[in-house]
Amino acid sequence: MASVGPFSFVKEVLPLPLNSTSPPPRLFDGTTRLYLAYVCPYAQRIWITRNYKGLEEKIELVAIDLRDRPAWYKEIYPENKVPSLEHNNQVKGGSLNLIKFINTHFRGPTLLPDDPEKQTFAEELLSYSDYFTKTVFASVLSKEDYISNDAVAALDKLEESLLKFEDGPFFLGQGFSLADIAYAPFVERYLIFLNDMKKYDITKGRPKLILWIKELNKIEAYTATKRDPQELLTHTKRKFGLA
Numbered sequence: 691m692a693s694v695g696p697f698s699f700v701k702e703v704l705p706l707p708l709n710s711t712s713p714p715p716r717l718f719d720g721t722t723r724l725y726l727a728y729v730c731p732y733a734q735r736i737w738i739t740r741n742y743k744g745l746e747e748k749i750e751l752v753a754i755d756l757r758d759r760p761a762w763y764k765e766i767y768p769e770n771k772v773p774s775l776e777h778n779n780q781v782k783g784g785s786l787n788l789i790k791f792i793n794t795h796f797r798g799p800t801l802l803p804d805d806p807e808k809q810t811f812a813e814e815l816l817s818y819s820d821y822f823t824k825t826v827f828a829s830v831l832s833k834e835d836y837i838s839n840d841a842v843a844a845l846d847k848l849e850e851s852l853l854k855f856e857d858g859p860f861f862l863g864q865g866f867s868l869a870d871i872a873y874a875p876f877v878e879r880y881l882i883f884l885n886d887m888k889k890y891d892i893t894k895g896r897p898k899l900i901l902w903i904k905e906l907n908k909i910e911a912y913t914a915t916k917r918d919p920q921e922l923l924t925h926t927k928r929k930f931g932l933a
Contacts, residue, residue, distance in 0.1 A: 701914055702746055704728065707753040714762040715752060723750045723776040725763065729925045730756070731823075731875035732785040733773035734915050738871050739789045741911035743798025749775075786816055789868050801868045808855065808862045815851060815861055815869040822848070823876045830883045831930055837890050845880075845892055845899075848873065852898035859898075859905040866909060874906055875915075882919045883926060 707727070708714075715723065724740060726733035740749045754763060754772055764770040767781045774783045775791070782788065793801045803809055825844045829837035851861055858864030861873075877892070881903070884890040893900045906912055926932065 701910075702751075705751055705753055707755040708760050708763075709755040709758040710760055712760050714760065714766075715750075717762075717766060717776070718779050721750055721776070722748060723752045725752045725754055725767070725772055725774045725776070725781075727754055727756045727772050728915075729917055729922060730772050731879055734875035735785045735871050736773050736775065736788045736792065737915045738874065738912050739792050739801065739868070741914055742801065742866070742871075742909070743792065743796055745792070745796055745798060748796060749792070786819070786872065789871055793868060801866070801871065803862050803865060803867065811851075811854060812862060812867060812869045816872055818847070819872040819876075822873070826876070826880050826884075830880070830887060830926070831932070835888060837884060837888050845896065848877070849896040849898050852902055859901045861902075870902075870906065871912075874912060877903065878916065879922055879926070882923055886923055887932065 715721070724733075724736055726737060737751070740746070754760070756772070759770060766776070767774045767783065769783055771783070773785055773788060774781050775788050782791070789801075802812060822844045826837075826841045829841040832838065852859075854861075855863030860866050861869040877899075881892055884892055893903065
């Protein structure tokens, strides 16, 4: 992976979410737009990628109020969910596809390695991420006061994955990558949710995970996307009817 770091990051003023009364932006006018909700972990993946590559002036943020969505949004993106990316007169979705697309098609530091072994491991981690997020979140939703063995195993697999390359604290060693971006928003939330709802500390007995989180929090492109923990907790409890 190239050693170049993230572009110099300037904290931006975030636009207010658009709701059912909001007019659309000037759609398909040549502007690339990321449609997102600030509390959505899937959208956060693309937001981090955008920031790290220094694309704040190339990719406009358009926040959507998920509780009161504009009708025009469904017209341009029938799935009517976030994230999506408006680019070259098309609107595309799928968070993993979008972080790969932005990394490949836009300038800025690369977020995938040149090393073939690391490339292969990156793809394995990206493929595994969907299972990880669903398995651990199932314990968040569970009525039990403990997390499942499957969730523990999924968290242990992250710890094991962080042991693979010894040249740095990230999944692929020294370089921050799409693999880290795929997991960061979810680990951020599970640290909060499982501690609050199950009294379970996901970092206990996982020193590599502790170091990874510490290093993530040194990256402004990521920290600029983080929300207040109480906001995330309240949003999730309300959305899923959790006590």
